[in-house]
Amino acid sequence: MRILQERSTQSRSDGFFRLLTLIGAGIILVLMALIVIELVLNSRLSIEKFGFRFLYTNIWDPVRQEFGALSSFYGTIISTIIAMVIAVPLSLVIALFLVEMAPPAISRFFGIAIELLAAIPSIIYGMWGLFIFAPLMAKYVQPFFKNISGNLFLFQGPPMGIGMLTAGIILAIMILPYISSVMREVFSMVPAVVKESAVGMGATTWEMVKVMVRYGIQGMIGAIFIGLGRAIGETMAVTFVIGNSHVISTSLFAPANSITASLANEFAEAAEPMYLSALIELGLLLFFVTLIIQIISQLWLRRVQKTMGVQ
Amino acid sequence: MIPKSEKKRILVDLIIRIISAASAMLGLFILLWISYEVLIRGIGAINWRFFTELPTPPGVGGGGLANAIVGTLLITVLATLISVPFGFLAGIYLSEFGGNSKFAQWVRFFTNILMGTPSIIIGIFVYTILVRPLGHFSGYAGAVALAILMLPLVARTTEDMLQLVPSALRESALALGMPRWKVTINVVFRAARKGLITGTLLAVARISGETAPLLFTALNSPYWPQNLGRATANLTVTIFNYAMSPYSDWQNAAWGASFLITFGVLVTTLIVRFFLREKHE
Numbered sequence: 001m002r003i004l005q006e007r008s009t010q011s012r013s014d015g016f017f018r019l020l021t022l023i024g025a026g027i028i029l030v031l032m033a034l035i036v037i038e039l040v041l042n043s044r045l046s047i048e049k050f051g052f053r054f055l056y057t058n059i060w061d062p063v064r065q066e067f068g069a070l071s072s073f074y075g076t077i078i079s080t081i082i083a084m085v086i087a088v089p090l091s092l093v094i095a096l097f098l099v100e101m102a103p104p105a106i107s108r109f110f111g112i113a114i115e116l117l118a119a120i121p122s123i124i125y126g127m128w129g130l131f132i133f134a135p136l137m138a139k140y141v142q143p144f145f146k147n148i149s150g151n152l153f154l155f156q157g158p159p160m161g162i163g164m165l166t167a168g169i170i171l172a173i174m175i176l177p178y179i180s181s182v183m184r185e186v187f188s189m190v191p192a193v194v195k196e197s198a199v200g201m202g203a204t205t206w207e208m209v210k211v212m213v214r215y216g217i218q219g220m221i222g223a224i225f226i227g228l229g230r231a232i233g234e235t236m237a238v239t240f241v242i243g244n245s246h247v248i249s250t251s252l253f254a255p256a257n258s259i260t261a262s263l264a265n266e267f268a269e270a271a272e273p274m275y276l277s278a279l280i281e282l283g284l285l286l287f288f289v290t291l292i293i294q295i296i297s298q299l300w301l302r303r304v305q306k307t308m309g310v311q
Numbered sequence: 312m313i314p315k316s317e318k319k320r321i322l323v324d325l326i327i328r329i330i331s332a333a334s335a336m337l338g339l340f341i342l343l344w345i346s347y348e349v350l351i352r353g354i355g356a357i358n359w360r361f362f363t364e365l366p367t368p369p370g371v372g373g374g375g376l377a378n379a380i381v382g383t384l385l386i387t388v389l390a391t392l393i394s395v396p397f398g399f400l401a402g403i404y405l406s407e408f409g410g411n412s413k414f415a416q417w418v419r420f421f422t423n424i425l426m427g428t429p430s431i432i433i434g435i436f437v438y439t440i441l442v443r444p445l446g447h448f449s450g451y452a453g454a455v456a457l458a459i460l461m462l463p464l465v466a467r468t469t470e471d472m473l474q475l476v477p478s479a480l481r482e483s484a485l486a487l488g489m490p491r492w493k494v495t496i497n498v499v500f501r502a503a504r505k506g507l508i509t510g511t512l513l514a515v516a517r518i519s520g521e522t523a524p525l526l527f528t529a530l531n532s533p534y535w536p537q538n539l540g541r542a543t544a545n546l547t548v549t550i551f552n553y554a555m556s557p558y559s560d561w562q563n564a565a566w567g568a569s570f571l572i573t574f575g576v577l578v579t580t581l582i583v584r585f586f587l588r589e590k591h592e
Contacts, residue, residue, distance in 0.1 A: 017492035018408055024400025025409065025418045028466065031459060032421045035432065038439040090334050097331035112584065113339040119580040120345060121520025123550050124573050127565065128345045130554060131352075173341055204324035226427075233429025235523040236551065260431055260523070264551075267435070267527050283435040287428065294427045298420060 035287070043281035045274055054281060060246040060262075062270070067278035069285065071246040075164065075258040076286075079238060080231045082168025082252070087176045087231075088224055094176070095183035096209055111184075118177035126240030129170045134161030134241055137169075142253055156251040160243070165252040167242040171231050179227040182301075186219030187212060218304040225297030233290050235260035259286045346573070353570020356563045366533055366549075369558030376568055382536040382544040386450055386529060387519045389539070390457035395511060398462050402469020407495055419470075426463040433459050434524035442528060450536060450543030453529025457518045464517060468510030472503040509583045516579040520572050522547035546572055 040047075046054065050067060057068025094114060098107045138161030145155045190212045198208040213220070243255020244265050259282050270276045360375045367374030401418065409415025433456050441452040476499050484494040500507070530542040531549055546568045553565035 014491040017490075017495070018404075021400045021404035021408060024397045024402075025404040025415070025466075027397055028401055028418055028422050028425060028462065031462070032425060034440070035428070035436045038436055039432075042439045042443070090337075093327070093331040093334045094338060096327075097335045101328060101331055102335070110335045110339060112581075113342050114335070115584075116577060116580065117338060117342050119516065119576055120342075121522070121547070121572055121576060123520065123522040123547050124345065124349060124569055127550065127554055127569050128348060131562075132348050176338065204320055206324040206327040207320070209327075229427050233427075233431070235429065235431045239551075240554070260429065263431055263435070264523060264526055267438075268530065280435055280439070283432055287432045290427065290429055290432075291424065294424045298423055 039280060039284040039287060043277050043284050045277035046281045047277075049274070050278075054278070055285075058246075058248055062266075062272070062275050065272065065274045067275070069259070069278075069282055071248050072257050072259045072262045072282060073285075074248050075167075075242060075256040075261070076232060078164055078252075078256070079167045079171055079242065079258055080228065082165060083171035083175060083231045084224070084228065086169060086172035087179055087227055090172070091176050091180035091183055091223070091227070092213075092220070094180045095187055098180075099184055099187040100205060100209060114177050114180060117173065118181075122174070122234060122236040123240075125170055125174055125237035129166065129237055129241040130162070133170065134166055137161045137166050153250050154252050157249070157253045159253060160255070162241045162243045162255060163251075163253045164242065164256045167238045167256075167258070168252075170237050170241060171234055174234060174237060175227040175230045178230050179223045182223035182226055183220060186216040186223065189219065190215050218307070219301070222297055222301040222304055225293055225300065229290050229293040229297065232293070233260065233286065235264050239264040259283075346577070349566070349569050349573045352563075352566040353568075353573075356567030357570060361564075361567055365535070366564070369556065369561050372560060374564075376544075376546065376549060376564060378532070378535045378544040379546045379549045379568065380571070382450065382529070382532075383519065383546040385536055385539065386453045386457065386525070386543065386545055387515065389451070389454035390461060390518060391511070391515055393454060394458035394461040394465055394514075398465025398511075398514075399469050399507075401462070401466035402473060403495055405466065405470040406473035407491075407499070422463040422466050425459075426467070429523075430460055430521055431523035431526075434527045437524065438527040447540075448528060448530040448542040450529050450539030450541070453525045453543060453545065454539070456524035456528045457521060460521060460524060461514050461518050464514035465511060468514065469507060472506035472510055473499055475506065476502045505586065509586050512579060513583050516576045516583070520547065520576045522551055526551070 046067060050057075054067065054069055055073070056070055058070035059066045059068045060071060061067070094110075098111050098114075102110065138159045142155070142159030142161070142165075146159065149155050194211060194215055195208055198211045203211070238258050239261040242258055242261050244257055244261060245255040246257055246262075247254070249256065263279055263283055263286075267276075267279050270279055358375075360373060361377075362375060362380065363377050364373065364375035365378055366376060401422070405415055405419060409418065437452050437456040437459070441455060442448055480498055480502060481494055484498045485491070489498070525545055525548050529545055529548065531552055532542045532544045534544070536543045550565045550568045550572070553561040553568070556562065
């Protein structure tokens with residue numbers, strides 16, 4: 001009898017413990033749901049007033065309470081494209097160096113250095129970007145581009161240092177560790193047989209790598225998505241250097257804005273409910289975009305792991 | 312296909328090798344460059360008063376960021392205290408009970424999604440649930456925002472670390488008649504202790520440099536953080552405000568604060584990595 005009783009209290013305490021952990025896990029799901037609900041509820045004012053117009057008009061007038069997100073969208077898209085164009089090839093060759101070329105000790109050392117780039121807080125990139133990198137851009141890089149391009153529409157305007165291009169470059173540095181770490185994994189997942197066959201055919205390292213890239217292309221696309229998600233949501237560094245202007249310009253030297261920079265700069269001072277609501281709608285849009293990218297990259301990488309694991 | 316000459320192939324290979332090595336060097340160079348600038352400019356701003364005095368208006372000189380240092384410590388500790396219990400519980404569920412059930416898979420999926428959600432979104436979210444209804448910014452809201460950011464990190468590390476514990480250990484404890492919760496806490500947790508501590512520290516380092524989620528929650532304040540129920544001074548928002556100001560002494564103080572944050576985070580990360588590696592080997 002006593003044994004049975006002990007058993008039942010034991011299973012009851014175990015059931016309670018299990019429930020407790022279930023709550024801990026459930027909280028994550030509840031949080032995700034709450035984030036969506038709260039963002040939608042709090043941007044209702046702006047959604048009702050502007051509708052789809054919010055997405056494609058370029059007005060940002062807190063005085064007349066007219067808002068359209070186009071300039072912020074534009075800035076986010078262009079700065080992200082610049083960042084990806086720089087970061088993807090750079091991460092690829094860095095991953096190559098770490099996995100295929102460097103001796104283990106050197107590979108480990110550089111690997112840690114690249115990882116530490118991800119540990120530096122966003123705001124420090126902002127400080128460095130604004131006070132150190134932007135002046136260099138204004139003094140050397142921007143005049144250089146202007147000269148060789150013959151005042152192309154991309155490079156017009158005074159070289160101020162800050163602006164779209166600077167923001168894109170700093171974003172590239174920030175997402176580089178994320179992309180290259182996934183690429184490293186992809187490279188090391190390529191079976192030795194594949195590499196050995198290539199080398200056995202007399203391929204050079206680069207030719208072997210081309211085979212590996214073809215083998216791991218799906219994983220690399222996943223890596224690109226991860227970098228994309230990071231770049232789009234990056235806030236403080238971009239806020240420091242993008243210039244905070246709601247004017248859309250074709251020049252990459254011109255000050256611009258991004259969704260995150262608009263939020264960081266204007267949220268705390270937005271007193272009117274409509275202004276605040278428009279900003280929260282910006283946040284909602286950013287959330288949906290990153291959510292979609294995240295979901296795609298997760299499903300994609302899971303599939304890749306499955307197919308590569310089988311072989 | 313026209314076969315390329317041997318020479319050309321070797322040349323192309325060499326060029327790619329050089330580009331690869333140069334790119335890795337570039338990464339290292341940028342890391343060193345940023346650390347160097349932060350160190351040189353930050354050290355100049357740091358003295359005894361920096362740690363003990365309140366900030367002064369621009370142009371007055373002197374003063375420090377003692378309030379922001381205390382505020383950041385308070386907010387970070389509070390965020391850790393909120394987030395770690397839930398993160399551990401979620402991690403235990405995923406590792407010990409959930410297995411490959413549908414629910415566990417969903418939790419894992421959304422934990423990853425939450426991890427990738429921009430921190431500024433979390434800031435807005437906490438603003439809508441804790442700042443707007445109450446009508447004022449608060450240090451508590453800041454701590455909650457950081458806790459939400461930390462939660463998926465802690466949950467995933469906990470799961471990973473508990474998974475490393477061999478199941479033979481669990482089975483022997485269960486065979487001795489120990490209840491499941493005791494096995495988890497006294498046996499599995501003890502075995503994974505080191506990994507859990509380092510994982511949590513890594514998460515703390517990650518969130519302690521966050522700015523965006525604090526902008527709309529803790530905000531900032533020129534006073535001592537006497538009441539976390541009101542706007543609370545903290546280092547990262549202070550850096551943002553001071554760097555954007557036109558006053559050179561404020562910008563200088565921003566570098567001092569940057570130095571504290573950067574080296575705090577980098578040193579913690581490095582030490583933790585060192586311990587993790589030691590454990591695996």
